[in-house]
Amino acid sequence: MEDPNRPVTGYPVNTNGYSINPPPTGTAYPYAAPNSYTSYQNYPYSQQSYQPDPALVRRATCVRRIFAFIVGLVIISGTIAFIAWIVLRPQLPEFRVDSFSFSNFIITNDSLVSFTSEARLTARNPNKKMTVDYDHIVAMILYKSETLSDTTVPPFFQDTKNETSLKANFAAAGSFVDKSVVDGINNERDNNGNVGFSLRMFSTVRLEAKAWPTRKRSLKVFCEDLAVAFPSNGRSGTLTSGPKQCRVGF
Secondary structure (H helix, E strand, O other): OOOOOOOOOOOOEOOOOOEOOOOOOOOOOOOOOOOOOOOHHHOHHHHOOOOOOHHHHHHHHHHHHHHHHHHHHHHHHHHHHHHHHHHHOOOOOEEEEEEEEEEEEEEOOOOEEEEEEEEEEEEEEOOOOOEEEEEEEEEEEEEOOEEEEEEEEOOEEEOOOEEEEEEEEEEEEEEEOOHHHHHHHHHHHHHOOEEEEEEEEEEEEEEEEOOEEOOOEEEEEEEEEEEEEOOOOOOOEEEOOOOEEOEEEO
């Protein structure tokens, strides 16, 4: 038999176990008893799965494919270039100044310089599997950073392990130079009779191997500290240091 003193489940009770202000007998609870959880079906967004935009999917797929293609192309190109370098072992050409002379060298206090000059060089191709084709060769004589004269050298071709002799002829007829150049040359001639000049060459070159052509590149040749001895009050001078190796770079 049910205990009449037992409080009704779902209503608040006091410390004595009796409900506080219970509704009249036969009255239903004013609202539905809460559930311990809320069904996901009460949320409209959970009743349907997310459908991505087909256009965005295609676009993302296209971007991924392009990126993968570029990465693959870079890897393949790098691998081919590395293998070619291992096989060909390309080396820079080598240049050496064999002789360097001046004739009728006159420099005035009015900053005018006149002379004729001849430089003889040796170009060497150290490569065993690559030839070198030289074009548009320009040579110039400098004192410190001042250009005294420039000229062109005929183009030439070098086979593998080949040495080629070059000659560059220069001339200046009353060319204007900076006052510091006049003072510097006169001071060097008065001190020890030697004047330090520089010779530079610039050329467009192409290194080629069988079935492996390369693009044209600009070659730079720097021949520094060429000491030319001028006798006292003389107008002719020759290279005193002997053959001089030059720095070469692209």
